[in-house]
Amino acid sequence: MSAHFDLLIRNGTCVLPWGAEQTDVGVRNGRIIALGVGPDATADETIDARHLHVLPGLIDPHVHFRDPGDASVESIPTGSKGAILGGLTTVFDMPNTEPSMVDAAGMSWKREYVERVSWCDMGIYVGGTKTNIPELGNLELTCGCCGIKIFAGSSTGNLMVEDDEHLEMVMRSGRRRIAFHSEDEYRLQARKPMYKVGDPYASHMEWRDEECAFLGTRRLMALARKTGRPAHILHVSTAQEFDYLKEFRDIATAEVLVNHLTQVAPDCYERLDGFAVMNPPIRGQKHMDAAWRALNDGLVDTIGSDHAPHAREKKMLPWPNCASGLTGVQTLVPIMLNHVNAGRLSLTRMVDLMSAGPARVYGAVAKGRLAAGYDADFTLVDMKKQRRIEESWIVCPAGWTPFAGMDITGWPVGTIVRGKAVMRDDTVIGEPSGKLVKFIG
Numbered sequence: 001m002s003a004h005f006d007l008l009i010r011n012g013t014c015v016l017p018w019g020a021e022q023t024d025v026g027v028r029n030g031r032i033i034a035l036g037v038g039p040d041a042t043a044d045e046t047i048d049a050r051h052l053h054v055l056p057g058l059i060d061p062h063v064h065f066r067d068p069g070d071a072s073v074e075s076i077p078t079g080s081k082g083a084i085l086g087g088l089t090t091v092f093d094m095p096n097t098e099p100s101m102v103d104a105a106g107m108s109w110k111r112e113y114v115e116r117v118s119w120c121d122m123g124i125y126v127g128g129t130k131t132n133i134p135e136l137g138n139l140e141l142t143c144g145c146c147g148i149k150i151f152a153g154s155s156t157g158n159l160m161v162e163d164d165e166h167l168e169m170v171m172r173s174g175r176r177r178i179a180f181h182s183e184d185e186y187r188l189q190a191r192k193p194m195y196k197v198g199d200p201y202a203s204h205m206e207w208r209d210e211e212c213a214f215l216g217t218r219r220l221m222a223l224a225r226k227t228g229r230p231a232h233i234l235h236v237s238t239a240q241e242f243d244y245l246k247e248f249r250d251i252a253t254a255e256v257l258v259n260h261l262t263q264v265a266p267d268c269y270e271r272l273d274g275f276a277v278m279n280p281p282i283r284g285q286k287h288m289d290a291a292w293r294a295l296n297d298g299l300v301d302t303i304g305s306d307h308a309p310h311a312r313e314k315k316m317l318p319w320p321n322c323a324s325g326l327t328g329v330q331t332l333v334p335i336m337l338n339h340v341n342a343g344r345l346s347l348t349r350m351v352d353l354m355s356a357g358p359a360r361v362y363g364a365v366a367k368g369r370l371a372a373g374y375d376a377d378f379t380l381v382d383m384k385k386q387r388r389i390e391e392s393w394i395v396c397p398a399g400w401t402p403f404a405g406m407d408i409t410g411w412p413v414g415t416i417v418r419g420k421a422v423m424r425d426d427t428v429i430g431e432p433s434g435k436l437v438k439f440i441g
């Protein structure tokens with residue numbers, strides 16, 4: 001008797017953990033059941049992926065969906081819709097909302113809410129503060145929690161743990177890998193009086209200079225070594241940190257943002273003014289080159305968008321009053337595919353960074369691999385499709401992208417979450433059915 005599946009993906013070039021192969025994928029009950037199923041297999045639904053690449057579902061481990069907050073800027077319903085339109089099957093959402101996600105009640109509300117309104121699967125961070133340290137060891141083990149996020153330097157919101165004493169207490173509070181925003185808060189504050197309102201937007205990278213980030217990372221690595229607690233350094237942005245982190249691979253993993261791989265100063269500030277301002281800042285060519293070198297050396301584990309929307313009016317305020325943060329969840333995959341087509345990394349390495357990488361770093365269960373028994377999450381991409389990024393395509397209510405006008409080769413044309421097609425050719429299908437990701441405790 002020939003096999004029957006819920007879903008068959010036929011004729012695609014599948015990026016498997018051991019390399020790209022043209023094969024057919026059989027899905028049942030939301031899971032991958034078989035690769036290389038025979039011609040007589042049948043299915044309720046068959047997708048012909050001829051001329052397409054079938055990637056394991058791509059993950060953005062760094063988004064700020066601002067929910068609860070201001071839904072006219074972003075929310076989980078709209079942010080997760082942007083994710084699936086952009087070819088992502090899963091996102092991990094940051095805790096600096098209004099109010100912040102820092103306790104059991106908040107996390108419990110968010111868990112229930114996510115499974116009601118999200119289009120994609122989600123992991124949720126719990127924020128560390130100086131006052132919730134005793135609870136962090138339990139909070140990081142709650143269902144759907146991808147880990148603790150610590151802001152060691154100030155950014156949007158009021159979450160912050162900046163001093164060594166409290167950082168060490170946080171590191172001794174549990175055992176899972178902690179994600180850090182690494183900038184030295186004392187140096188940021190000490191340098192602030194050197195600048196005035198209305199200075200050029202490029203002052204952002206001078207105020208929050210290389211040493212702010214490098215010093216923050218040196219302090220965190222010293223504490224991680226001392227306590228033995230694994231650390232994930234988010235958005236590494238300086239040549240110095242990439243070099244330094246090679247000595248800490250026993251305790252540290254590293255993220256790079258698509259922004260730091262794609263935009264460069266001073267050009268970005270001249271073109272985009274406040275719409276290029278983010279933390280840590282977009283820097284000069286030397287640092288972009290170092291990020292690409294680190295990525296191709298294998299130092300980098302994950303790539304994120306750091307999707308962090310703000311209203312246009314707030315981005316247009318004079319520096320430094322303009323809000324920090326760029327939109328990006330919907331444009332992450334197209335831009336990375338364009339980098340693949342430009343020869344800057346291989347498609348296999350992109351999948352390692354955007355699917356296997358986040359699953360490994362955060363311990364996501366049954367995600368990150370196109371293999372039997374794993375969740376049937378797929379990103380279908382047309383590597384030859386050419387398209388320009390237009391703001392009219394962006395569903396984030398803030399309504400802007402710093403990548404508007406960029407010509408792209410390689411585009412996500414289908415998103416499948418646990419066996420259910422939720423996007424095909426720019427069309428969203430069905431109803432929100434995202435679930436919380438499970439993590440190894």
Ligand SMILES: [Zn+2]
Binds near residue numbers: 064094308
């Ligand atoms: Zn962020």
